[in-house]
Amino acid sequence: MLLSDINTPRRTVRFDRSRLTLDDIVDIARGTARPALSDDPAFRAAIARGADFLDRLLREDGVVYGVTTGYGDSCTVEVPLALVPELPHHLYTYHGCGLGAPLTPPQARAVMGARLASLSKGYSGVSVELLDQIVRLFDAGLVPVIPSEGSVGASGDLTPLSYLAAVLCGEREVLRAGEVVPAAQALRDAGIAPLRLRPKEGLAIMNGTAVMTGLACLAWDRAAYLTRLVTRITALASFALDGNDHHFDETLFAVKPHAGMQGVAAWLRQDLEYGGQLERNGKRLQDRYSIRCAPHVIGVLADALPFFRTAIENELNSANDNPIIDAEGERVLHGGHFYGGHIAFAMDGMKNAVANLADLLDRQMALLVDARYNAGLPANLSGMQGERAPINHGLKALQISASAWTAEALKLTMPASVFSRSTECHNQDKVSMGTIAARDCLRVLELTEQVAAALLITVRQGVWLRRRVDPEKMLPAPLARMVDLLGQDIVPVTEDRRLDPELHLLLGRIRDQAWSLYA
Template sequence: MRPADLKTTRRAVRFDRERLSIEDIVAIAHGEAGATLSDDPAFRAMIARGADFLDRLLREDGNIYGVTTGYGDSCTVNVPAELVAELPHHLYTYHGCGLGEYFDPAQTRAILAARLASLSKGYSGVSVELLLQITRLLDAGLLPLIPSEGSVGASGDLTPLSYLAAVLCGEREVWRDGAQVPAAEALRAAGIAPLRLRPKEGLAIMNGTAVMTALACLAFDRAEYLTRLCTRITAMASYTLDGNAHHFDEVLFAAKPHAGMQNVAAWLRSDLPTEQWERNGKRLQDRYSIRCAPHVIGVLADALPFFRSSIENELNSANDNPLIDPDGERVLHGGHFYGGHIAFAMDGMKNAVANLADLLDRQMALMVDSRYNHGLPANLSGASGPRAAINHGLKALQISVSAWTAEALKLTMPASVFSRSTECHNQDKVSMGTIAARDCLRVLQLTEQVVAALLITVRQGVWLRQQANPELPPHAAITRMLAELGADVAPVQEDRRLEPDLRLLIERIRAKAWELYV
């Protein structure tokens, strides 16, 4: 489909004062939806009232934080009237000191959408034109190059969001069709006039939690899918190990009323009918990585509603400072730029997700070890006869899984407890929310690598178990999953390089290629 056709067929997410969902931001991030500013006259009049009130206040009173004063600890510095118009441009200029990898295009679209959401609440004193300029960038595919490092998460994401402010004004660089282009050139080619920021607009763009919130939306989307995929892998691992399906009994789980954990157990019951278990020689109690899998995956499953609430509340908040009450005509000084809720959610999420990696790492260790896999070949090698001596199956893959798991576990130290006093002790207690969100995304990446390796493992394990116990075919859901995996990954009969298979499976995971437990 051509880009022009895509714009006409994808859904539009409307930005106004109505509540947005994580899914709205994720859809914009992945190009599945566009962003449109509400054209409702009452909404646009409400936005304009805030900017007009600030203009009048500036004329009549002449003393507004961040408009006629310096920023942060410099709030005691008065700005001469003739220099007020230059102040917002100095704000984004001196914050242009980010480093690290640039956020990728999907993350950048999410950041723009999250900032637009906050400014659309009508408490930031910005113009309608500023909001429209953000939608123009998204619509034209002009994405600011935003370095990922340099935010302490209060006063919000100042340094990374300065790159958005600069691009709105035709400065710095953008991604355009995968290439880095000067923003002035890109805006000119798209027919977009650079903004000249109004007095508070630089502060309104930068002083907020848009970066950490956008990353949290993307993290939630990935974590939610992993709860289902790790459950399906567990079912396939249990079948591979000739396990005990009674471990997931409904009455058993009714005795421990964690709803998310109970859902995971129910999913496992749907994959592992207990009637297939009734035969001699089975182990009475499977090892913990199988028997306790609902309890491990269930922690994340039960935490997801809390994470959603925290992330969506932040997404739907006005989170800059000061806020402007356009109807009561007041300037309200506070600390809504503080990202503590996102920091806590991301620290919690990365812990729960890393535990999924650890669970699957233990499951793989059982499956590849001939002492524990109940009669299957060592390392799940598919070679037979004389050639079995030179084939090593999944031996190296298991080492890589251990490496990825260890790195994920290492990153579970909470970022939110590492507050640093900054900016002449004005920002003396900060959230570290953006660091927590970046850590969470890295843990998700590592865990998805583990999941990709386990998909190869259970595909191999189920295939070998079917040969070893043909009288015990897997349930339909596992059979279907095996066929779907088989379209991408052949059985490992002769040693081969598995990196291409892993990379393909990671793409499938990110695309949510398998429909699970509908």
């Protein structure tokens, strides 16, 4: 079962002004947690103060960007007070120009959670009713259909977030139980009255970094799991290749003090049950780089993840629209917190490190299937023997596919953040491209997970063949347990067969994080 299909939440995430973690957003996205708006009177009063302050400014004919003026470069256009109530509707209406594949339901839920987190900080001038309306969508199982393309990452994720704003008001479409239905019908069926946005609320919903931040939370979680999975695959590949476990010696890694890299080496020692002894037994003294340097490759991502997490969680816990409403100080502060540069940098960096994992696995697979380098295993890891051996080709095609997925992942590592475009009459003349970077990162993760699925078939086959070639070679207990788990999904390849059913099954296991890997 996919985590996103689980209907019974396991915990409640309370939204107030306290700090949330990316794990909160990931659990909400998967459906294993539900959001709830705090009922603390002090919190609700703090939210209300911002909306009340704006109302007072309007009564006093105050000039507030996006409330009594047009948007962006149109900030010089004064809006008559009689038309102010219509302005938020116009904002989400004219931004209804998104294209591309819709965000998946987990992705859309992550976006909703990220926007709710920012608005709950109390600096956006919105009403409690708006926050409650977002929670009502969650409770009713309604997910806005949000096109993935159309944001430059500043002035926030305007176009994709317009689809959330519109749905709150009963417009456009939602997903309900996997079916696309008009939002007006879905809200009516759920007993939810469409929202009438207050003067700044359209801007507050749309003028922020919720899309890139929600996607970044999901990306971080998948990348963290891949560091562990690729380490386990490397241990299995090392065994299948009859490799040298002394490459991961603790003293060896003590002299290069990258903590993440050292942790990966420790996991490999644990998996291979390394006892600290150099045993040649006729082996090559040094394995090829894709095995020997695996901790150094995986370790880059392992060491970067804490920084990425901090950047993502700081953005998640920020008020990131414009203007910021300081109700306590009775000030309207015009700034640029919608700029998604930190998320853009994190996503550009993450996709680079993740693509390197795909490349590492691809190189390991190339060794495993090549009889010149796989220490006595059959070519293409074919399991067939006897008279039918000549017509069977083992994992030949799987290696080609893994190489194709790797190439595509590597192609996507060009930093999106360096492609800033000047938009909107040169008002938005330097933009982050953070949402494109996040989408690229998710695609790189998807491709790398596909390579990992191919390698799970490969190392399971390689271990099986190694034990057939060397019956006395003992499989370390941690790896034996993993092989047993894989054996529930994969049988050794003897007669050629299609492998895409197993690949899809393994992808589901990877994305559900089905295997518990290390502490």
